Amino acid sequence: MKLRFLFTLFLACYMLNVMGQSVDKDVLFTVDNEPVFASEFLRVYNKNLDLVQDESQKDVDEYLKLFTNYKLKLKEARSLDLHQKPSYKRELLSYKKQLAKNYITDSKVTDELVKEAYQRMSYELNANHILIKVDENAIPQDTIAAFIKITNLRDRTLKEGFEKVRLEVHNGQTVFGEKLGYFSGFSMVYKFESVAYNTKVGDVSKPFRTRFGYHIVNVLDKRQSRGERTVAHIMVIESKRDSLAEKPEVRIQDIYKKLNQGEAFESLAKQFSDDKNSASKGGMLKAFSGGQIRAKEFEDIAFNLENVDDVSEPFKTEYGWHIVKLHNKKPVPSFEAMKPELVEKVKRDSRSKLIDEALTNKLKTKYNIGSKHPNLDYFVSILNDDYFKRTWKLPEDFKGSELLVRIGDKEFAYNDFGVFLINSQRNEPKKESIESLVSKKYDSFLNDSLVKYQEDNLETENKDYANIVAEYRDGLLLFDLMETTIWNAAKTDSIAIEEFYESNKANYVKPKRLDAIVASSTKQKTLKKVSKLLSENIALDQIKSLVNSNNKVDVIFTSGIMDAEHQALPESFDFKKGISEIHKHNDAFVVVNVKDVLPQEQKTLEEAKGTVISDYQNYKEENWLKDLRGKYNVEVNQDVLEKVKSQLKK
Numbered sequence: 001m002k003l004r005f006l007f008t009l010f011l012a013c014y015m016l017n018v019m020g021q022s023v024d025k026d027v028l029f030t031v032d033n034e035p036v037f038a039s040e041f042l043r044v045y046n047k048n049l050d051l052v053q054d055e056s057q058k059d060v061d062e063y064l065k066l067f068t069n070y071k072l073k074l075k076e077a078r079s080l081d082l083h084q085k086p087s088y089k090r091e092l093l094s095y096k097k098q099l100a101k102n103y104i105t106d107s108k109v110t111d112e113l114v115k116e117a118y119q120r121m122s123y124e125l126n127a128n129h130i131l132i133k134v135d136e137n138a139i140p141q142d143t144i145a146a147f148i149k150i151t152n153l154r155d156r157t158l159k160e161g162f163e164k165v166r167l168e169v170h171n172g173q174t175v176f177g178e179k180l181g182y183f184s185g186f187s188m189v190y191k192f193e194s195v196a197y198n199t200k201v202g203d204v205s206k207p208f209r210t211r212f213g214y215h216i217v218n219v220l221d222k223r224q225s226r227g228e229r230t231v232a233h234i235m236v237i238e239s240k241r242d243s244l245a246e247k248p249e250v251r252i253q254d255i256y257k258k259l260n261q262g263e264a265f266e267s268l269a270k271q272f273s274d275d276k277n278s279a280s281k282g283g284m285l286k287a288f289s290g291g292q293i294r295a296k297e298f299e300d301i302a303f304n305l306e307n308v309d310d311v312s313e314p315f316k317t318e319y320g321w322h323i324v325k326l327h328n329k330k331p332v333p334s335f336e337a338m339k340p341e342l343v344e345k346v347k348r349d350s351r352s353k354l355i356d357e358a359l360t361n362k363l364k365t366k367y368n369i370g371s372k373h374p375n376l377d378y379f380v381s382i383l384n385d386d387y388f389k390r391t392w393k394l395p396e397d398f399k400g401s402e403l404l405v406r407i408g409d410k411e412f413a414y415n416d417f418g419v420f421l422i423n424s425q426r427n428e429p430k431k432e433s434i435e436s437l438v439s440k441k442y443d444s445f446l447n448d449s450l451v452k453y454q455e456d457n458l459e460t461e462n463k464d465y466a467n468i469v470a471e472y473r474d475g476l477l478l479f480d481l482m483e484t485t486i487w488n489a490a491k492t493d494s495i496a497i498e499e500f501y502e503s504n505k506a507n508y509v510k511p512k513r514l515d516a517i518v519a520s521s522t523k524q525k526t527l528k529k530v531s532k533l534l535s536e537n538i539a540l541d542q543i544k545s546l547v548n549s550n551n552k553v554d555v556i557f558t559s560g561i562m563d564a565e566h567q568a569l570p571e572s573f574d575f576k577k578g579i580s581e582i583h584k585h586n587d588a589f590v591v592v593n594v595k596d597v598l599p600q601e602q603k604t605l606e607e608a609k610g611t612v613i614s615d616y617q618n619y620k621e622e623n624w625l626k627d628l629r630g631k632y633n634v635e636v637n638q639d640v641l642e643k644v645k646s647q648l649k650k
Contacts, residue, residue: 028644029068029636031075038644041067045648060645064636072628074474077481083473088480095472100455101347103465106358113351114342115335120185120197121342122332126221127183127196130157130166131176134213137431150207150214157204162218184225190351192217225289229302230328232283234268235275237320252314252321257553259311263522265325267587270567271520272556274320279567284327295319302326356447363450367407374404379417379438387437390425394418405446407453420445485624490617500616501605507615508608510601511563512575517593518568521555524589527582530555534579534593561598 028038045063082088130153134146157165166177185193191210196217199205205217234255236248255268266282273279293299295317305312305326312324332338346352364371378399386392394400400415421441459466490497501508517540519530526547533543540557547555558568564575570583570590580592605612 026640026643027637028640029064029071029634031068031071031634032632034075036067036071038640042644042647060641060648064641068634069625069628070478072625072632072634073478073481075632076485076628077477080481080484082480082484083477085480088476092473092476095476096469097455099465099468099472100458103458103462104359104451104454105347106355106362109355109358110343110346113346113354114339117185117342117346117351118335118338120193121338122225123197124182124184124223124225125196125219126223127180127217127219128162128166129176129178129180129192129215129217130162130169131178131212132214133174133176136211137428139429139431146214147207147209150216154204154207154216157216157218162204166218182221182223186345186349190349225332226303227332228287228289228330229305229326230287230330231285231302231305232265232269232281232325232327233275233278233285233298234265234273234283234323235320236272236322237274248321249314249316251556252323254548254553254556256314256323257551258556259323261552261554264587265311265323267522270586271588272558276567283325287328287330289332298322298324360447360450363454367450367453369405369407369446369450373439373442376438376442378402378414379421379442380434383421383434383438385430387421387425388428388430390427392422392425394422405449407449408457410453412449416449417442417445420448482621486617486621490613490620497609497612497616498605500619501608501612504612504615505602508603508611510603510607512600513561513563513598514575514594515561515596515598516559516569517595518558518562518590519555519593520558520568520585520588520590522588523554524582526554527589527591531579531582531591534591 026038027035028041029036041064044067045060048063049058077083130150132146132150132153134142138146153165153169168177169175170177187193188196189210189212191208192215195205195208195215196219199217199219201219201222203219205215205219207214207216209215234252236252236255238248251272255272258268259265269279269283273283275283278285288299288302293302297315297317301312301315301322302324305324308326308328310326312322314321314323316322347355363369382395382398384392398414398418400413400418402414403411404414404417405412424441424444459469517534519527519534521527521530530543530547533546538546540559544555544557562569564573567586568590569592570585573583573592574580575594575597577594577597580594582589582591
């Protein structure tokens with residue numbers, strides 16, 4: 001809830017800060033003499049105009065009430081010192097650090113990596129590889145041995161054939177010879193991906209190292225990516241609540257028979273698909289590309305349909321049984337369309353290390369940090385093998401006050417690096433010299449310090465960042481206030497909730513329902529026969545055998561407890577016992593045998609608790625806002641308000 005609340009607020013506030021509109025700086029209203037400027041109101045209103053669903057909120061006067069309520073809440077939050085809470089400060093700091101990542105980066109390198117990623121995602125490679133496992137921090141002897149072994153294996157593949165060698169050497173422990181199948185960008189670690197895409201089809205790469213060990217890769221094929229598919233599906237799931245329900249594999253086969261008899265896919269999806277989100281749309285799903293569907297079986301079948309309107313045979317996934325129809329095929333989207341997604345992927349991927357390196361180099365230049373290390377001999381002299389046991393400590397005569405490096409206007413002393421060394425200790429075997437260790441640790445310390453200094457000064461250097469941080473401050477504050485004052489109180493005040501429920505019982509009832517059998521068919525004549533058989537109280541299994549004979553399905557039956565919104569029922573269906581007339585519904589005909597009508601029932605407090613709590617929260621918030629309007633004096637400048645209205649009409 002918190003993340004959703006803050007994301008919505010952030011989206012609105014971010015956009016209003018980058019719109020760059022030229023607006024008046026007049027004071028629109030005051031809250032206890034604190035000014036709220038017309039410019040802020042105009043930006044918020046214009047941005048949220050497309051977000052609001054309630055048309056009344058587009059009215060300036062109505063929106064002003066909402067905006068005033070927002071400012072009243074912030075005033076109350078600060079009066080309660082919620083902005084001084086340690087938890088609030090910690091969370092704000094966390095958000096600032098997260099947000100800063102979007103501003104502290106090397107955009108040139110990022111753009112190059114994004115373009116490269118797009119080129120690679122436009123193609124799929126089919127490859128096999130051989131891996132000699134070796135730990136990322138292995139001792140030099142093991143590293144050299146692994147390299148020699150993979151080099152010898154490559155020589156063998158060039159003489160004997162890659163596939164022969166791969167099969168012979170694979171042991172699944174220290175040596176892996178694997179078929180990788182087709183893959184695209186971001187499917188492998190970046191180093192592996194780069195080597196594979198830079199290896200010609202049919203060639204074997206030179207040995208290379210990743211965090212897993214040493215590899216050679218044999219590229220078998222390169223093809224254009226399969227792009228995007230739009231499909232519709234009919235899904236049947238097993239009902240765990242009804243042991244007497246028809247088995248899903250039987251039901252999906254019946255539906256498939258009706259398809260082969262010429263009935264429309266879309267009509268059958270509307271009638272029988274258990275995917276409630278897509279059934280009303282004829283089974284249509286949103287377009288997807290490779291890797292976006294959780295069920296691999298579903299994705300493979302969808303991409304293997306060659307022609308528009310091709311229909312698959314029934315197949316099973318972990319979610320149920322499906323029939324899929326191809327509606328559209330599209331190639332890989334344009335670069336511009338994919339760019340935002342690719343930027344995020346690049347930042348999360350191992351290739352982000354290249355961005356980090358470029359950033360630190362840029363910051364070194366910005367803050368005039370030389371390429372040479374300061375004299376680190378002192379740290380080499382005080383560091384020993386205790387470091388690898390996590391027992392090393394700074395000596396008692398440690399020269400902590402000595403200047404190590406200066407970044408901008410901040411000085412970093414020996415003590416800062418000393419503390420960094422202590423905190424970076426690990427229990428591990430000694431794998432390198434003390435000199436090499438100190439050098440690497442100083443590089444890490446300097447890079448971290450550069451980024452931290454940039455973060456700490458970002459608000460003064462970047463206006464957009466400063467504005468967004470300010471909006472985050474208010475957003476977090478408002479959330480804490482609502483949680484403390486309304487949400488938590490409403491959830492825990494059981495007596496008040498019970499009293500609210502008793503006063504509003506009429507709002508919490510179960511709708512009228514019916515226990516029924518619905519017969520559906522495209523043949524009205526057949527349904528007349530079904531209606532007659534139902535009236536004669538013939539068993540449902542017997543009716544099925546009479547109307548669905550000779551391996552042909554003309555009628556599909558749906559049974560159970562249904563409310564007025566059930567997909568099998570015609571609109572505005574008359575809830576009365578007995579057999580209905582034949583209705584036209586979802587491109588077919590239906591007849592309903594109503595065995596019983598279940599009247600409206602009062603929900604117990606336990607059954608309606610979630611809705612009751614939500615309603616009570618709204619009720620409590622309304623009364624609380626009335627109190628705030630009495631506590632804080634709000635004065636609206638009517639002249640400025642009229643100017644605002646005039647500007648919005650332009």
